[in-house]
Amino acid sequence: MKFYDLHVHAEVESAARLAAQLKYAGIGLIFPASELRHLDSLKERLKIGKECGLCLYLGFEAKNLQELTLLRKYRKSYDLLVVAGGSLALNRKACQTAEVDVLAHPGKGRLDPGVDCVAMRFAAEHKVAIEINFKEISGPNRLRALRNAREVVKLAQKYGTLLLLSSGAENEWELKDPYCMLGMAIQIGMEVREAKQALSSVPERIVELSKEKQSPSWIMPGVRVR
Amino acid sequence: MKRLKTLPALRPRYRYVLFQVLSKYPFRFEHLERAFNSLLLSLFGELGVSKMRVKLLQNCFDEGKKLAVVRCDHRSVFSVLAILGLLYELEGHACTVRVLKISGTLKRTKEFKVRGE
Numbered sequence: 552m553k554f555y556d557l558h559v560h561a562e563v564e565s566a567a568r569l570a571a572q573l574k575y576a577g578i579g580l581i582f583p584a585s586e587l588r589h590l591d592s593l594k595e596r597l598k599i600g601k602e603c604g605l606c607l608y609l610g611f612e613a614k615n616l617q618e619l620t621l622l623r624k625y626r627k628s629y630d631l632l633v634v635a636g637g638s639l640a641l642n643r644k645a646c647q648t649a650e651v652d653v654l655a656h657p658g659k660g661r662l663d664p665g666v667d668c669v670a671m672r673f674a675a676e677h678k679v680a681i682e683i684n685f686k687e688i689s690g691p692n693r694l695r696a697l698r699n700a701r702e703v704v705k706l707a708q709k710y711g712t713l714l715l716l717s718s719g720a721e722n723e724w725e726l727k728d729p730y731c732m733l734g735m736a737i738q739i740g741m742e743v744r745e746a747k748q749a750l751s752s753v754p755e756r757i758v759e760l761s762k763e764k765q766s767p768s769w770i771m772p773g774v775r776v777r
Numbered sequence: 778m779k780r781l782k783t784l785p786a787l788r789p790r791y792r793y794v795l796f797q798v799l800s801k802y803p804f805r806f807e808h809l810e811r812a813f814n815s816l817l818l819s820l821f822g823e824l825g826v827s828k829m830r831v832k833l834l835q836n837c838f839d840e841g842k843k844l845a846v847v848r849c850d851h852r853s854v855f856s857v858l859a860i861l862g863l864l865y866e867l868e869g870h871a872c873t874v875r876v877l878k879i880s881g882t883l884k885r886t887k888e889f890k891v892r893g894e
Contacts, residue, residue: 572799573875689863693820724799724871727862731874734858743855 554729555754558717577606584618649772658699686719800872829853
């Protein structure tokens with residue numbers, strides 16, 4: 552089974568080497584929206600993935616609505632569009648936007664999970680994956696993070712939303728073994744099959760959908776040139 | 778000490794998890810055990826840990842290769858994996874864990890360790 556981690560902020564070379572050691576098939580390196588200016592140099596740096604024998608995906612993170620608008624405009628030039636959740640308005644907007652691939656940590660800094668049933672329905676409709684971030688769970692507010700993750704899992708199971716497990720690593724040592732993430736996912740109420748999918752087939756599908764969005768025939772959600 | 782007799786059907790079914798700690802710095806078994814036990818207690822509590830029959834095996838620890846084996850009940854393998862995922866620091870140095878093998882017998886785990894796969 553191939554495992555993927557689509558939310559890594561760490562330095563490219565060291566993260567790629569450690570991810571290869573942890574037997575990942577691919578990782579998504581996410582940069583802030585301000586790095587969009589250096590798109591070509593970032594693409595060059597990602598070529599190290601071939602040396603390590605894993606696929607590296609380039610992604611950008613929108614932290615507010617302005618950044619989301621900017622990143623939507625250039626959606627065809629990179630692999631992943633991740634929205635850093637936390638505010639209700641941004642979470643809802645991300646779930647309603649088909650260009651978005653992943654809504655990361657929707658409950659960050661909140662007492663509630665950050666997504667309700669309406670947002671979950673929109674996310675399922677627009678194929679936006681909701682992320683369960685391991686960094687949140689291993690952080691100081693573990694109790695709250697576990698409770699929020701449990702709520703997100705319950706809602707996603709009800710509405711059929713894509714669930715994604717990722718480390719959210721900010722340096723290479725925060726990358727986690729896929730089996731450890733699997734273990735934690737089962738603790739928060741996921742079935743073994745669902746947890747495996749959240750680490751393998753869901754990320755594969757996200758990358759597939761993203762490639763579709765990058766193709767020249769794709770104009771905007773629902774519009775395609777034959 | 779004489780061991781108590783147990784009916785074969787009541788004997789616990791153990792699983793052995795072989796893992797490697799990836800870290801730049803060396804560490805001793807006591808450091809790993811302290812970190813592991815404190816994480817276990819903080820996540821599952823005393824009652825939960827008592828049900829898991831979990832133990833870090835000192836005689837299987839390899840300080841050079843940073844390999845260790847944890848024994849647990851067959852129902853609590855995923856809980857042990859979750860704990861290993863939370864292990865991110867040993868004696869103030871960053872580290873991460875790589876799971877190498879989950880086996881039903883210690884013999885197979887040791888064979889895997891010797892082969893160095």
